[in-house]
Amino acid sequence: MSDLMLRTAVITRVTVFSMAQALAGAAHQAGERFRREQTGQDMVEYGGVLLLVALVVGALIQSQIPGHIANLLGAAANNVFSGQSNSVTAK
Numbered sequence: 001m002s003d004l005m006l007r008t009a010v011i012t013r014v015t016v017f018s019m020a021q022a023l024a025g026a027a028h029q030a031g032e033r034f035r036r037e038q039t040g041q042d043m044v045e046y047g048g049v050l051l052l053v054a055l056v057v058g059a060l061i062q063s064q065i066p067g068h069i070a071n072l073l074g075a076a077a078n079n080v081f082s083g084q085s086n087s088v089t090a091k
Contacts, residue, residue: 060066
């Protein structure tokens with residue numbers, strides 16, 4: 001291996017290693033800052049929002065509204081691709 005190639009390889013390795021080390025340090029600091037700044041009340045609020053979103057999604061799935069919307073969109077797409085000019089109406 002030539003001297004120039006060896007130097008380039010060493011510089012590249014050192015640069016990549018130092019960048020990886022800096023990235024790991026920044027991630028660790030961000031994690032520590034996140035852990036320090038979160039209080040119990042914040043976690044309860046996040047949990048409440050997640051529970052509310054889960055309930056809404058569950059209600060939508062149980063009401064079969066997504067299936068009805070999918071049927072309407074499918075009928076509209078079929079009308080467009082078949083060249084028909086019928087309007088799509090809800091049943």
